Amino acid sequence: MKNIKFVIAGMLFGIILIKSQVVSWFRIQEMFRLQSFHMYGIIGSAIIVAMVSIFLIKKFKIKALNGEPVVIADKKFNWGNVYGGLIFGIGWALTGACPGPIFAQIGSGILLSIITLFSAVAGTWVYGLIREKLPH
């Protein structure tokens, strides 16, 4: 039951993904071709709102509902950020979807996106398999 709140949070997020059209392949092409401000406005304003929220949470030492102090783990740089980032960018432009939108597309009735999801799971699995051989 304690996970129901995350289903609800995901639901709200999924509704926003559809209503803002970021799940559209056409919107992603438009973004990468620099032909509209829409996607940049969404990602940019999301970052600003999240940044201010994190600042306020830290400043007022707001706790999580379970009483724990809020912690955000630091990300350490490794070359995977670069190589993996470039590879994901190629996949994003081809499928027109990053991981969140793939799930939203399936919910919106595009069953073909289940194949995209399986392919992404396969990609993650192969990464796990050959991880030690890759430059990081």
Added chain:
Amino acid sequence: MDVLQPWPWYVAGPLIGLTVPLLLILGNKSFGISASLRHICASCFPAGISFFKYDWKKEQWNLFFVFGIMIGGFLATYFLSVPGRVEVSSDTVEQLKAQGIKNFNGLLPADIFNWQQLLTLRGFVFIIIGGFLVGFGTRYAGGCTSGHAIMGISSLQWPSLIATCCFMAGGFATSWLLLPLLLKL
């Protein structure tokens, strides 16, 4: 604002941003979606691979979250929308038409994204190779648009800024250079 119409960026963007404090306060969780793909591997096909040997049940909130995204996608499509195509810039439409896209209805162009196309080289590249690169790349990079671009940058993590620049560089190169060739397949 009519909620049934598409939402403008200045409404949708801030709402997406609020997902970050929502998850932090609900359960001390850092916003990120691509990790769910790793948990699916760890729970269903671990195959003795060390990268998938961890207590995924501790991270299961992420699987509940993506399940919620599917429900949200369903609700928004069937109860909070009016039918209509996605109105993108006329420059994008003209370019894509010149490159061979004919169908601009729906979220994905049916010229490529349909079950018959899946058996062609073009469909295979866009759907299966594309999906594979999304899963491989996000895990290699340690996150996707949510974990790096939004959560990472907003918590001032410079590796996330680098990763996000690389997402964009990969996407630019693909849209500008690769797509015109791949659409001809």
